[in-house]
Amino acid sequence: MEGKIIDGREISGLVKEEVKEGVDRLKAKGRTPGLAVILVGEDPASSAYVGSKERTTKALGMHSEVIRLSSGTSEADLLAEIDRLNRDAAIHGILVQLPLPEQIDEQRIIAAIHPDKDVDGFHPVNAGRLMAGMEGFVPCTPLGIMAMLERRGVDLNGKHAVVVGRSNIVGKPMAMLLLHANATVTICHSRTADLPSITRQADVLIAAVGREGMIGREHVKEDAVVIDVGINRGEDGKLHGDVDFDSVIPVASAITPVPGGVGPMTIAMLMSNTLKSAEKAFREGR
Numbered sequence: 001m002e003g004k005i006i007d008g009r010e011i012s013g014l015v016k017e018e019v020k021e022g023v024d025r026l027k028a029k030g031r032t033p034g035l036a037v038i039l040v041g042e043d044p045a046s047s048a049y050v051g052s053k054e055r056t057t058k059a060l061g062m063h064s065e066v067i068r069l070s071s072g073t074s075e076a077d078l079l080a081e082i083d084r085l086n087r088d089a090a091i092h093g094i095l096v097q098l099p100l101p102e103q104i105d106e107q108r109i110i111a112a113i114h115p116d117k118d119v120d121g122f123h124p125v126n127a128g129r130l131m132a133g134m135e136g137f138v139p140c141t142p143l144g145i146m147a148m149l150e151r152r153g154v155d156l157n158g159k160h161a162v163v164v165g166r167s168n169i170v171g172k173p174m175a176m177l178l179l180h181a182n183a184t185v186t187i188c189h190s191r192t193a194d195l196p197s198i199t200r201q202a203d204v205l206i207a208a209v210g211r212e213g214m215i216g217r218e219h220v221k222e223d224a225v226v227i228d229v230g231i232n233r234g235e236d237g238k239l240h241g242d243v244d245f246d247s248v249i250p251v252a253s254a255i256t257p258v259p260g261g262v263g264p265m266t267i268a269m270l271m272s273n274t275l276k277s278a279e280k281a282f283r284e285g286r
Ligand SMILES: Nc1nc(=O)c2c([nH]1)NC[C@@H]1CN(c3ccc(C(=O)N[C@@H](CCC(=O)O)C(=O)O)cc3)C=[N+]21
Pocket: 049, 095, 096, 097, 098, 099, 120, 140, 231, 239, 258, 259, 260, 261, 262, 263, 264, 265, 266, 267
């Protein structure tokens, strides 16, 4: 069973080493990549994620700016902060931690980030670029999953990839990347009729539903590659995936665990996107 597990911590470590080398090359030319993270409110889970992004940014030698705003912050004040960061030449990436409090319109905030600093890849311009096959920022979680599949030597050409979940952050960009890698792609969601009959056709199954243990053995074809994007905090206080790991691992050929799978890759790709942004700014004399 051991060999079936795709180790996200190990692969993210390799990605971060490469990013560190790129950061060092840029710094030797007198330029330091900078990432700004904005957190609105005091949600402990969000605060923990932001803390881990800050630590990783610094560990790779990049400049980190964390802006903590109170939960009552107005949309106008948040927009003003983004405007300031859009103009700040020391900042190459801006991430506004989601979800946001209800008085703030998420779409409006995402659209306010300059597409060249949108290291999350959530801006509609970058979403459009991805769909059109143009160069741009790709959301970190799907990008991290592609890096894991590549590293594992999973050939997607002509394979059936099934994505369960249709969010703008994971499901839709994931489907697009798999399509560009020449997979045949199916997107399933909460209204899909007879989900197991479709997921059982998958050579590569991506579970991004947000419901603990939703994907069981009955959803998985023998020897499928199973990627678990779920991060559900259970009543036991522990993290659980969307996949019922213990029942699926005997049938899968490879599987990602939670924790230690997709999560660490997401942060590594955020670092990679920030480096890429700084390199582009340097090339363009900004
Ligand atoms: N603008 C924005 N961009 C994001 O990328 C974004 C966001 N908002 N809001 C919240 C989600 C969630 N997210 C995670 C990243 C890493 C782990 C991660 O590294 N998880 C570890 C374990 C962490 C733990 O134990 O709590 C793991 O799965 O092994 C998890 C979740 C990024 N998000």
